[in-house]
Amino acid sequence: MASVQFNGIVKKFKDNLVLNGVDVDIKDHEFVVIVGPSGCGKTTLLRMLAGLEEITGGEILIDGLRVNELHPSKRQIAMVFQDYALYPHMTVEQNMSFALRLRKTDKAEIDARVGEAASILQLQPFLQRMPKQLSGGQRQRVAIGRAIVRKPKVFLFDEPLSNLDAKLREEMRVEIAKLYQRLNATIIYVTHDQVEAMTLAGRIVIMNKGIVQQVGSPIEVYRKPANLFVAGFIGSPTMNLLSGKLSLQGEDLFFSNGDIRISIPPYLLHDAKKHDGREVTVGVRPDDVLVGRTGEKCSDKVEGVLEVCELLGHRENLYIKAGNTRLLATVEAFFDRSPGAAVSLCFNYKNMHVFDKATEKRISE
Amino acid sequence: MEILRSIYEVAGFIVLIALGVGALEAYFYYHFRYYDRPWFFPVALAAFPIGALVAASAIAGSYEFSLWFYFLLAEALIAAAFRYVVKGRHTVPYLLLAPAFVGLALLLVYPFAFEVYLSFHDLKLNTIMMWKNTGRIPFAGLSQYVKVFTTSPLSEVTFWALLGRTLLWTFSNVFFHVLGGFALALLLNNAIRFKGAYRTLLVIPWAMPQVVAVLAMRGEFHSQNGFVNIAITKLLAAFPFLASLGVAPVQWLSDYPLLTCTIVNIWLGIPFMMVVILGGLQSISSSYYDAADIDGASYLQKLRFITVPLIKPVLMPAVTLGTVWTFNNINVIYLVTGQAGGTEQADILVSALYKAAFTYNRYSYSAAFAIVVFALLFFISVTYLHGFDAAKEER
Ligand SMILES: Nc1ncnc2c1ncn2[C@@H]1O[C@H](COP(=O)(O)OP(=O)(O)OP(=O)(O)O)[C@@H](O)[C@H]1O
Ligand SMILES: [Mg+2]
Numbered sequence: 001m002a003s004v005q006f007n008g009i010v011k012k013f014k015d016n017l018v019l020n021g022v023d024v025d026i027k028d029h030e031f032v033v034i035v036g037p038s039g040c041g042k043t044t045l046l047r048m049l050a051g052l053e054e055i056t057g058g059e060i061l062i063d064g065l066r067v068n069e070l071h072p073s074k075r076q077i078a079m080v081f082q083d084y085a086l087y088p089h090m091t092v093e094q095n096m097s098f099a100l101r102l103r104k105t106d107k108a109e110i111d112a113r114v115g116e117a118a119s120i121l122q123l124q125p126f127l128q129r130m131p132k133q134l135s136g137g138q139r140q141r142v143a144i145g146r147a148i149v150r151k152p153k154v155f156l157f158d159e160p161l162s163n164l165d166a167k168l169r170e171e172m173r174v175e176i177a178k179l180y181q182r183l184n185a186t187i188i189y190v191t192h193d194q195v196e197a198m199t200l201a202g203r204i205v206i207m208n209k210g211i212v213q214q215v216g217s218p219i220e221v222y223r224k225p226a227n228l229f230v231a232g233f234i235g236s237p238t239m240n241l242l243s244g245k246l247s248l249q250g251e252d253l254f255f256s257n258g259d260i261r262i263s264i265p266p267y268l269l270h271d272a273k274k275h276d277g278r279e280v281t282v283g284v285r286p287d288d289v290l291v292g293r294t295g296e297k298c299s300d301k302v303e304g305v306l307e308v309c310e311l312l313g314h315r316e317n318l319y320i321k322a323g324n325t326r327l328l329a330t331v332e333a334f335f336d337r338s339p340g341a342a343v344s345l346c347f348n349y350k351n352m353h354v355f356d357k358a359t360e361k362r363i364s365e
Numbered sequence: 366m367e368i369l370r371s372i373y374e375v376a377g378f379i380v381l382i383a384l385g386v387g388a389l390e391a392y393f394y395y396h397f398r399y400y401d402r403p404w405f406f407p408v409a410l411a412a413f414p415i416g417a418l419v420a421a422s423a424i425a426g427s428y429e430f431s432l433w434f435y436f437l438l439a440e441a442l443i444a445a446a447f448r449y450v451v452k453g454r455h456t457v458p459y460l461l462l463a464p465a466f467v468g469l470a471l472l473l474v475y476p477f478a479f480e481v482y483l484s485f486h487d488l489k490l491n492t493i494m495m496w497k498n499t500g501r502i503p504f505a506g507l508s509q510y511v512k513v514f515t516t517s518p519l520s521e522v523t524f525w526a527l528l529g530r531t532l533l534w535t536f537s538n539v540f541f542h543v544l545g546g547f548a549l550a551l552l553l554n555n556a557i558r559f560k561g562a563y564r565t566l567l568v569i570p571w572a573m574p575q576v577v578a579v580l581a582m583r584g585e586f587h588s589q590n591g592f593v594n595i596a597i598t599k600l601l602a603a604f605p606f607l608a609s610l611g612v613a614p615v616q617w618l619s620d621y622p623l624l625t626c627t628i629v630n631i632w633l634g635i636p637f638m639m640v641v642i643l644g645g646l647q648s649i650s651s652s653y654y655d656a657a658d659i660d661g662a663s664y665l666q667k668l669r670f671i672t673v674p675l676i677k678p679v680l681m682p683a684v685t686l687g688t689v690w691t692f693n694n695i696n697v698i699y700l701v702t703g704q705a706g707g708t709e710q711a712d713i714l715v716s717a718l719y720k721a722a723f724t725y726n727r728y729s730y731s732a733a734f735a736i737v738v739f740a741l742l743f744f745i746s747v748t749y750l751h752g753f754d755a756a757k758e759e760r
Contacts, residue, residue, distance in 0.1 A: 052655045073661030085652035089674040098670070099660035150660075 002063040002153035002186055003028045010057030011044055018044050020210040031180055033197045034190045036207035042190040046156050050079045078147035079156040084139050086131040093127040096146045117145040137168045157189040194236055206230050228360040231283045231353055239283045240327050243357060248276040255282055259323025262300040265349050268364045279357035288348035289329035301344045306337055386464050393463050396447040397456040409444045483732035484509055490726040509733035518721040519709050531713040538691045541631045546638025554646045571636035579700040582629045586617035622702045622711035630697045641683040645676035685749040692742055695719055714738050
C-alpha cells in the first residue's frame with residue numbers, strides 16, 4: 001500500500017520524445033487506470049515506474065521516496081506484463097515462487113504464500129503444470145498470482161486482458177475488481193479498452209502523445225471532458241462533434257455550422273457577449289440526440305434524413321444526415337423507420353459540451 | 366580446342382546423368398502405375414534384370430551371367446514390395462525423391478555394406494594382390510573384431526588407451542567450445558558498437574578451410590619461429606621474474622602434441638557454438654529478463670535460471686553435433702601431428718584408424734575398427750537424443 005507520484009516525467013528514446021512532462025499523483029490504495037491510444041506512452045510510463053526503463057527527466061516517488069535510481073526489485077512493485085512473461089521452463093508453482101526463492105524465503109512461508117495466492121485465483125489444480133499447458137485465462141491468473149505472492153506495495157498491470165476473448169475478458173475484469181477489494185493495494189492499470197477503464201477505475205488518467213489530457217473519476221471524464229481529445233476518446237459510440245461559429249442575436253447565443261442552428265442556453269455558456277463570433281466545436285453524445293420526441297421543450301428542431309439503422313439489441317444506432325452534417329443518435333429499440341425517411345431531432349442541452357476550436361479546451365460549464 | 370573438348374565432355378556427362386535419371390524414373394513409374402495388372406510380375410521379371418545385365422556389362426566391359434540371377438532376385442523383391450506394400454500410393458513424392466535416394470544409396474549404403482563385408486574378411490597388404498587377381502578375399506569371421514580390442518592399431522598404443530584419450534579429447538574440446546562460445550555470445554548480445562565487425566572477425570576461423578587454418582596454427586606452435594614461443598621469450602625478457610615461476614618456451618609439437626591439438630581445435634570450434642548460442646540468446650524474449658529484474662534476480666541468477674534453461678533447446682543439438690564432429694575430428698590431429706615421422710601420442714580413435722588403413726594398409730582390420738567407432742558414436746548420439754526428448758517433455 002503506497003502512494004505514487006510522477007513529477008514532470010520526460011522520456012526520450014534518442015530524439016524521439018515519448019513522454020513530455022507527466023504529472024500524476026496516485027493516492028494510497030487507489031485504482032488508477034491509464035488509457036490512451038496506441039503508442040501514446042502508457043507502457044513506457046509503467047516500465048519507468050517499474051524501473052525497467054531509464055528516466056530521462058523528472059522524478060518518481062513511491063511513498064514519498066525518490067526511486068529514480070532504485071533497482072526494480074527494491075521498489076516493492078509487481079508487474080503483470082501484457083504477454084504475461086511466464087517463465088516457460090518452470091511450473092506454475094515455480095513461476096509463482098521464483099521471487100521468494102531468490103530471496104531465500106523459507107520453504108514453509110513460500111508454500112503458504114503460493115497456496116494463498118493459488119486459492120484466491122483458483123489455481124490449485126494447475127500448480128504442477130507448465131505455462132504452455134494452460135489456457136490464456138489461466139496464464140493470466142498465474143501472472144497475477146506471481147504478482148500477489150510478492151506482497152508488493154503497488155501492482156502494475158499492462159493491458160493484462162488484451163490477449164483474451166471478449167467473454168473471458170469480462171470474467172477476468174470482475175475477478176480483478178474483486179481482487180482489488182481483497183488485496184487492498186494500490187493498482188495502476190493500463191488499457192485501451194474503455195469499458196475496463198470505466199468499470200474498474202477509481203480515477204482515470206487519459207494520455208495522448210505523451211501528455212496527460214485529463215485525470216478524474218470515470219464520471220467526471222465522461223460528463224465533463226476537459227478537451228476535444230478526451231471528448232472523442234471516452235464514450236462509445238463516439239461523441240458527435242460539430243464545428244461552427246457562435247453568434248449573438250439579441251440576448252441569446254446561437255451555434256451554427258450551415259446545416260444546423262441551435263441556441264446555446266446560458267447555463268452552458270454564461271456571459272454570452274464574450275463569445276460572439278467565436279469558432280467552437282460542440283459535442284453531443286449519441287444518447288443525447290433525441291429523435292422523434294420533438295414535442296417537449298425542444299426549441300430548435302433539426303431536420304434530417306435517416307441513412308442507416310443498426311440494431312444492437314435493446315438500443316439502436318441511427319446514422320442521420322442533416323444537410324452535409326452527419327450525426328449519430330442512439331435510441332431505444334425499435335425505431336420503426338426505414339432508411340431514407342425524414343426525421344426530426346433535437347439535442348439534450350444539459351449534456352452538451354462546447355470546446356474552443358483553436359485551443360481544443362472545454363469552455364462550457 | 367581444349368576448351369571446346371572440355372565443354373563437350375561436360376555436356377556429355379550431363380546428358381548421361383539425365384538419361385540415367387530418366388531411366389530411373391521410368392523404372393519406378395512402371396512399378397507405381399501397373400502394380401495391380403496381371404502381367405506386372407512377368408514383364409518386370411523378364412525385362413528389368415536383362416536390362417540391368419546389359420547395362421552392367423556395358424559399363425564393366427565384360428559379361429558375367431551370375432549377375433543376372435542377383436538382378437532377378439532384387440527385381441522380385443522390389444516388384445513384390447510395390448504390389449503388396451506401396452500399392453501405387455504417393456507416386457509423385459517418390460518419383461521426385463527417387464534420384465536422391467539412389468544417389469544416397471550409391472554414396473552411403475554401398476560403402477557401408479562393403480565396409481561390413483570387409484570387416485569379416487582379411488584384406489591387407491599381402492592379400493590385396495589376390496583380391497585384385499581373383500576377386501576373392503580370405504574369410505576371417507570375427508577375428509578382426511577381436512584384434513580391434515586386443516592389438517594396437519599403430520605400433521604401441523592400445524584401443525583402450527585411444528578410447529580414453531578420445532573421450533578426454535572430446536569432452537575437453539566440447540566443454541571449452543560451449544564455454545567460450547557462450548561467453549562470446551553473451552558479449553555480442555549486448556548493445557555494443559561495431560558488433561557486426563566483431564562477429565565477422567570471430568566467425569573467420571570457422572569460415573576458413575580447416576586445412577589452411579590448422580596449418581597456419583601449427584606454424585604458430587613451432588618451437589623457434591612460432592608466435593607462441595616468441596611471445597613467451599619476449600615476455601621473459603620484459604619480466605625476468607616470470608622465469609622463476611617456471612615460465613619457459615615449450616616444445617609444443619613434440620612434448621605436448623595432444624594439448625596443442627586441443628588448443629587449435631578449441632580455437633576452431635568456438636565460432637560455431639558462438640553463432641548457435643547467439644541465435645538462441647536473441648530468441649529469448651526480453652520480457653523474461655524484465656520479469657526476472659522485478660523478481661529481484663541478479664545477473665548471475667538470470668544467467669542460471671533464465672538464460673541457460675532457455676537456450677538448452679538450441680544448445681543440445683549443437684552439443685551433439687559438436688561431440689560427433691570432435692570425436693571424428695581427424696583433420697586437426699592428422700595435420701598437426703600426423704605427417705611424416707609424426708608421433709602417436711596425440712592420436713585419437715579416428716586418426717589411428719586412418720593411419721592403420723592408409724599407413725599400415727590393414728584394410729579389413731580398419732573396417733572392423735570403423736564399425737566399432739561407429740557403434741560407439743551411435744550409442745552416444747542416441748543417448749543425447751533421448752536427453753533432449755526428456756528436456757522437451759519438461760517444457
Ligand atoms: N525501446 C524503444 N525504443 C524506441 N522507441 C520506443 C521504445 N519503446 C517504445 N518506443 C516508442 O515510444 C512510444 C510509446 O510506446 P509505448 O509502448 O509506451 O506505447 P503504448 O501507449 O503502451 O501503446 P500500446 O497501447 O500500443 O501498447 C511509441 O511511439 C514507441 O514507438
Ligand atoms: Mg503498451
